[in-house]
Amino acid sequence: MSATILVVDDNEDIRFTLKEICEYANWQVIEASTGKRAVELINVLAPDLILLDYHMPDWDGIQTTKKIRRLNENVPIIILTVDERQEIANSFLHAGATDFALKPIKAPDLISRIRINLKMGKLTENKNSAYVDKGINHKTLLSIKNCLIQLDRPSTINEIQQGLPIAYQTVHRYLIYLEEKGEVEVISQYGKKGRPRNTYQLTWSSTNVYITPNGE
Structure with missing residues (x-):
């Protein structure tokens, strides 16, 4: 499945690793080091899926998710974090995230998760109403x-x-x-x-x- 993945993480090494995994699966990758930059890119490039870090300066993952949802109700958002508390996962789901994964995540697991969410995203295409x-x-x-x-x-x-x-x-x-x-x-x-x-x-x-x- 041809797709464009937006990787949002303030850690350059993590962005590089995620980019390598996505490109191995033949997906195009765009990068953002902050939530604000991610929202700017979404306005222009309309990615098919977003990999979003939780802990970032300025806008954290929850705030960034909320701002993304104001622009796009349907794009899949997968949250990547080391924080395994259930209340954090619930907060992201309430904010509009579609999936939640703990770091470090193995490449095969991440690829599988992205594929599933891309397929789910296809179900929402051409829907103009919430x-x-x-x-x-x-x-x-x-x-x-x-x-x-x-x-x-x-x-x-x-x-x-x-x-x-x-x-x-x-x-x-x-x-x-x-x-x-x-x-x-x-x-x-x-x-x-x-x-x-x-x-x-x-x-x-x-x-x-x-x-x-x-x-x-």
């Missing part, structure tokens, strides 16, 4: 789809909710919406007693791709 349907928020819908792709197996609502700062009832409502659209299938697992246990997974038609464990 709402897909009445009462359905596009960003929330994208986050749930992204979580289902990352889990890569039939998953319960609780399992999906654990990866998102979204209430159980909201996840359930969006899954029902996706099922009605034919983008999610429900798999009922029957035990010896009690009600069946429902799990959910994306249908292949909803992504138009087959994702292998290597992300290819």
